[in-house]
Amino acid sequence: MKFLKTNMSVAIGFYLLAAIFLITSQTALAQFTISIPKIPKIKKNKDDQSKPNDNQTNQNTTVTTTDNNQKTDSRTSVSKTTETSQTNAPPDWWLSVALDDIKKVQDDVEEYTPEGKLYLARRMQDDYLLMAVSKKAREKWAKDKKINEWRVSTPGNKLDIALDALSTSAATKLSLYKPKNVLFQFRNPVAEKLVMDSLAHTGTINAGSVKVFKIGTDTAGWNIQKDDSGLPSYRYKFASVYFQDTSEDHLYCHVVSVTVKQDYAGGGTYSTETYRSSANEQLFGCPATAK
DSSP states (O other), X not given: OHHHHHHHHHHHHHHHHHHHHHHHHHHHHHTXXXXXXXXXXXXXXXXXXXXXXXXGOOTTXXXXXXXXXXXXXXXXXXXXXXHHHHXXXXXXXXXXXXXXXXXXXXXXXXXXXXXXXXXXXXOOSSXXXXXXXXXXXXXXXXXXXXXXXXXXXXXXXXXXXXXXXXHHHHHHHXXXXXXXXXXXXXXXXXXXXXXXXXXXXXXXXXXXXXXXXEEEESOSSOEEEEOTTSOEEEEEEEEEEEEXXXXXXXXXXXXXXXXXXXXXXXXXXXXXXXXXXXXXXXXXXXXXXXX
């Protein structure tokens, strides 16, 4: 009898544990089987779909109606032309320096008289006088400086205005500026060939359309260049050519001068090799025979 009671107690305890485990398991499973009710989609009326949200409206967009009643977008933002001109504009400091240099050249030109001045204008790093009278030379220079897009997209820019003013001044004085005959008073075939060869390397001259008026050297002999100890280093002379390039877009002429050299070989002798060491170019008025 006692054994029976004990077994019944054990059985009852077992069933109680099983019941607790079952309840706990169902509670845990219930946390993962909760279903979310489906929310029905809200249908929009056609009229509502055609109305833009005020918060999403692009302030730079306006709606225009074409002749066939189709709606198109028209943007009022900055145009590509303006963006290009602003992006490629030269720095203010660079433009200020260029304008100042152009003004100095213009002042020189306006003050020039054949009797009172040897040179028409001072030489600058950039040949502003040539760019003033030649649109082609100006465009090439601007492309090299990477400012041509800015020039084209900015009509009436300060740079072109200054160069045009210089061109006006040059028109009254440049025709009076002629090279001195002393530059061409002697003939030297080797030196003359060197100066003619240099025309193809100036970057602005078309050697195939050159009309020569004068060519020669400034001396019959040589000038001697000595070093600090008094020994000769080389001997030199200047060769020049006065010409017109008939392919250009202006009516002025040029003088290109080169330094012709022979190096010292020792013992009072010089090398038989003659070479050109430097060249410079200037604008001049053309002779009366030029067309």
